[in-house]
Amino acid sequence: MEEALDFPHFLDDDHPLFRFSDGLFHKECLHSHEDGPEFLRLHADYEAAREKEIAEMGEPGPPSAQLLEVLKRLGESQTKES
Numbered sequence: 411m412e413e414a415l416d417f418p419h420f421l422d423d424d425h426p427l428f429r430f431s432d433g434l435f436h437k438e439c440l441h442s443h444e445d446g447p448e449f450l451r452l453h454a455d456y457e458a459a460r461e462k463e464i465a466e467m468g469e470p471g472p473p474s475a476q477l478l479e480v481l482k483r484l485g486e487s488q489t490k491e492s
């Protein structure tokens with residue numbers, strides 16, 4: 411059985427890696443894709459920021475617009491080089 415990873419809708423529609431957001435992928439397939447490592451890095455950043463935000467709010471809620479904006483800029487600066 412292949413291990414599958416599913417992701418929340420955490421990237422904006424106009425983000426270069428939006429197609430991976432809100433999706434379900436085999437771990438192996440994602441890792442072998444050229445944009446896979448970049449996406450996984452963004453997702454890890456999202457998870458870390460999310461955990462911090464939830465801890466500060468005291469309860470889980472939808473990601474704030476501020477958090478999504480931070481991630482969007484992060485993704486843009488990291489994909490410029492390619």
Ligand SMILES: [Zn+2]
Binds near residue numbers: 435436439
């Ligand atoms: Zn697959």
